[in-house]
Amino acid sequence: MALRHAILGLLTEDRASGYALARRFKRQPWRYAWHAQYSQIHPELSRMVQDGLITQVAGGARGRKIYSVTRAGENELRTWLLNPPENFVVRSEFVLRVLLLLTLDPRDARALLAPIAAASAEEVATLRAAIVSADAATRPDAPPSWERLTAEFSLRSVEAQHGWAVWALAHLDRS
Amino acid sequence: MALRHAILGLLTEDRASGYALARRFKRQPWRYAWHAQYSQIHPELSRMVQDGLITQVAGGARGRKIYSVTRAGENELRTWLLNPPENFVVRSEFVLRVLLLLTLDPRDARALLAPIAAASAEEVATLRAAIVSADAATRPDAPPSWERLTAEFSLRSVEAQHGWAVWALAHLDRS
DNA sequence: AATAACATGTAACGCGTTACATGATTAC
DNA sequence: GTAATCATGTAACGCGTTACATGTTATT
Numbered sequence: 006m007a008l009r010h011a012i013l014g015l016l017t018e019d020r021a022s023g024y025a026l027a028r029r030f031k032r033q034p035w036r037y038a039w040h041a042q043y044s045q046i047h048p049e050l051s052r053m054v055q056d057g058l059i060t061q062v063a064g065g066a067r068g069r070k071i072y073s074v075t076r077a078g079e080n081e082l083r084t085w086l087l088n089p090p091e092n093f094v095v096r097s098e099f100v101l102r103v104l105l106l107l108t109l110d111p112r113d114a115r116a117l118l119a120p121i122a123a124a125s126a127e128e129v130a131t132l133r134a135a136i137v138s139a140d141a142a143t144r145p146d147a148p149p150s151w152e153r154l155t156a157e158f159s160l161r162s163v164e165a166q167h168g169w170a171v172w173a174l175a176h177l178d179r180s
Numbered sequence: 181m182a183l184r185h186a187i188l189g190l191l192t193e194d195r196a197s198g199y200a201l202a203r204r205f206k207r208q209p210w211r212y213a214w215h216a217q218y219s220q221i222h223p224e225l226s227r228m229v230q231d232g233l234i235t236q237v238a239g240g241a242r243g244r245k246i247y248s249v250t251r252a253g254e255n256e257l258r259t260w261l262l263n264p265p266e267n268f269v270v271r272s273e274f275v276l277r278v279l280l281l282l283t284l285d286p287r288d289a290r291a292l293l294a295p296i297a298a299a300s301a302e303e304v305a306t307l308r309a310a311i312v313s314a315d316a317a318t319r320p321d322a323p324p325s326w327e328r329l330t331a332e333f334s335l336r337s338v339e340a341q342h343g344w345a346v347w348a349l350a351h352l353d354r355s
Numbered sequence: 356a357a358t359a360a361c362a363t364g365t366a367a368c369g370c371g372t373t374a375c376a377t378g379a380t381t382a383c
Numbered sequence: 384g385t386a387a388t389c390a391t392g393t394a395a396c397g398c399g400t401t402a403c404a405t406g407t408t409a410t411t
Binding site: 042044049067068 | 371
């Protein structure tokens, strides 16, 4: 039931409509954590209201329904976080493609790697710039904000991906 | 249909039974790419035989059925690899838990981070040792083997995770 | 002789995607 | 006034999990 907890997390950050939640799943940094489309979010929100984890706190223009986390929802999220599974199940099409890369001949493999290296380099630059400007506006001994903590995680992850792609391009057989 | 292509990849490495495929999904490095249980693998294998992507090449003791990739299966895998999606969908319970960490108070957050830092440190050490001994047995200018390429990817990924956990532990508010 | 590991298979249910339907508000 | 964006909702289908059922071979 990770979707349920992802939604609780998004609504803890800020109350929102189902439509707004769907958009946030498409963007940084939630994009790297979980994904759901509106047609899946909608019935889940109904069930979560029934289960008392969230409530509709406002209605807006165009039939908009704003949801907020209840006390029960906060407890549910905390309990879930404090009881992680021993082994995390991973399904990453990106990593899968990495493992399958050498079933291709070196030319094709290089053609796939080059855009990966370029895109990740760009992302690293964007994240670094954001971090530098955020740090400039903060006391150096202050505990990191949520944005800062997650940016650090994204940066290190994307750097790893980029470093590997460059390494692989340099070492792959040229033919 | 990533499961189908993951199976094609596993069978390209080496012919295997459904039971053996299920075990490989639980281990390094496939564990970080995709996951499926036998009850899902079994019907998929049947469908793949029907679609001509694999064939049963041997039967063994205990009703064992060994499958191997056909020419059509190789083509299917290659076509899939050469046509990656623009945006990869990610669902990682681990990353999700990272994003939700700051909904906890600092004490609880630190209690979750400490085992992550320890486990990833151990994994980094294991991967480094494997890489060092593999490199010692290889000419330095030779193109990397599949094992070497995937070990490099795993190492850089786990190092990023470990580095972040240590960084977060050092910067999180102590209370 | 008992237990663990090997090995295949089915059924019910829940999670996730695709396609469709409907309508309101904003920007040009 | 037309297109883009906002916004909710349903239905059919496919992917994935859990639980169950069955039998064989190797290890101790």
